[in-house]
Amino acid sequence: MLSFLSTGLLDFSAWQVVIYTLVVTHITIAAVTIYLHRHQAHRALDLHPIPSHFFRFWLWLTTGQVTKEWASIHRKHHAKCDTEEDPHSPQTRGIRKVLFEGAELYRAESKVKETMDKYGHGTPDDWIERHVYTGRSTLGVASLLVINVALFGVIGLTVWAIQMMWIPITAAGIINGLGHWWGYRNYDCNDAATNIFPWGILIGGEELHNNHHTYATSAKLSSKWYEFDLGWGYIRMLEMVGLAKVKKVAPKPKLAKNKAQADFDTLQSVIANRYDVMAKYAKSVRHAFHEEFEHLKHKAQLESRFLKSSRKLMQREPAKLESSQKQQLVELFQHSKALETMHTMRVELGAIWERSHSTRDQLLHQLQDWCNRAEASKIKALQDFSIRLRTYA
Template sequence: MPILLFFVGHWYLSLFVQTFYLHRYAAHKMYTMNRFWERFFFLLTYLAQGSSYLSPRAYALLHRMHHAYSDTDKDPHSPHFSSNAFTMMWKTKNIYNSVLNDEYELAKRFEGDYPTWNALERIGDHWMSRIGWGAAYVGFYVAFVPATMWYLYLLLPFHFLMGPVHGAIVNWSGHKYGYQNFDNNDKSRNSLFFDFLTGGELFQNNHHKLPMRVNFGVKWWELDPTYPVIWTLDKLSVIKIKREKSAKEPVPLAA
């Protein structure tokens, strides 16, 4: 039971910071927050992602490129230019590192308006931090995995690469499998009607049409489980939503 709770907790906490902070805040600035809360969620992102920590700046730039060049050869992680999810992840990793080191020319037009914390960035991206977090995950498993359930150690790679695993699921499935509400001139899809797996991120077709809509669900039966959290944080004045939906929101295609 401790291993299951740890895995599920790590999965959803890491997922939350990725969709709430890296995606909806750093990349899109769908809402504002004061300096204290920006630093709080920045630190939470590092703690939640641990060995797979992703820089808010680099994430924002990659994601802005993804929207601008969706499913073209300039898209940093379109599944339609990779033979499988693993090669797509490797390609994305290489582009991410280039962006992180200011070596990727295509990303430079998207610079600005994202949270920065240079000291924490250096810690999060340092190999000692990544190995330290990985060792902590292994130590937890050693402490709580029964000898007869050795196969639970097969979950450890997911802990090591939690952030990229979430990204791979979203980018592979969200641009290959599912249905479309809108014709976006790309291959974005909505893969689930209740996105319990990636916290709303698998409503890719909706999001590509309405990139500033905080609620990724559009039809009444599409449930984005991160949105109620964002709505609550807005009511508590932790954040301030800029706009909940586009003023001229397009009508979805007929079902």
């Protein structure tokens, strides 16, 4: 009996137990990002019943996760992102609360019937879901405890504890917490979502949270050439063997070389790819700022800290700026007409796809006028951006 408690049925070495733990926790991560997140919550892909039910069973066994609860809470998170109604935003609840008590926030929201009824549509509702996966959601993790102890002996308790903590720490804590608090942003989306790390391996690609919040229904979370989404790799492998079908990925703009003037195709493409357009414009702002930097630092005698923070402010959505931040830009623009023009033109460009009352012809005229004024501005960064913009097709 003592020997069994010491080694279990498998008599694994310490390293073998570590490898086993890493494998099973990674399968759980894959189940969350592929099944719960991209398939169930966002319908970015369809899954064949075999992987779909495997993931459902695995999550019941290793997390006690109920599909309807997870999908409902995540959909509400997107609908109410970073507001007081967001179930787990560090912007409203504080980073420590979400980072260390993310699972508790999830459990509290799962008891809100209104959330389940409003956001839980389309999730599994078959017999096994009602009577086992939801009806006996704690039976899975209890069974896992018995299995781990049987396989590894007493050390199986530690393996089980790690499995129980894995999703609360990585998903509920790190992604929901740090993913709205710290990191880099490819796109100025309507919330505070950030990319924590460009290589999404440990948490299956969920690290690319800013990309996801920009294109929520995309099955692929990586966006730049240097980014890596491991979950997308798994999806492509499932698709190659007929076990998955990708429904949507983030749009990629098509460019028509040597287009002399923006046309209706340009207008449609610019509106459809507005986040990409604004990301490219932010890059143009950085180039313009670089050209003005020495003048502002030495001739205008502005401090480097002021200039660096101003550069970041110029890349953000103007409507999101606080009054003190707007005043900082006013002070900056007193010393640089070029940067003031870049800022004004950004506001005008963004207004094109916000004018829902304008006709197609009016919007095209506004876009053409914008390009003409940009190319007549004598600001190289703005001119280069406009030349590229009118090639959208």
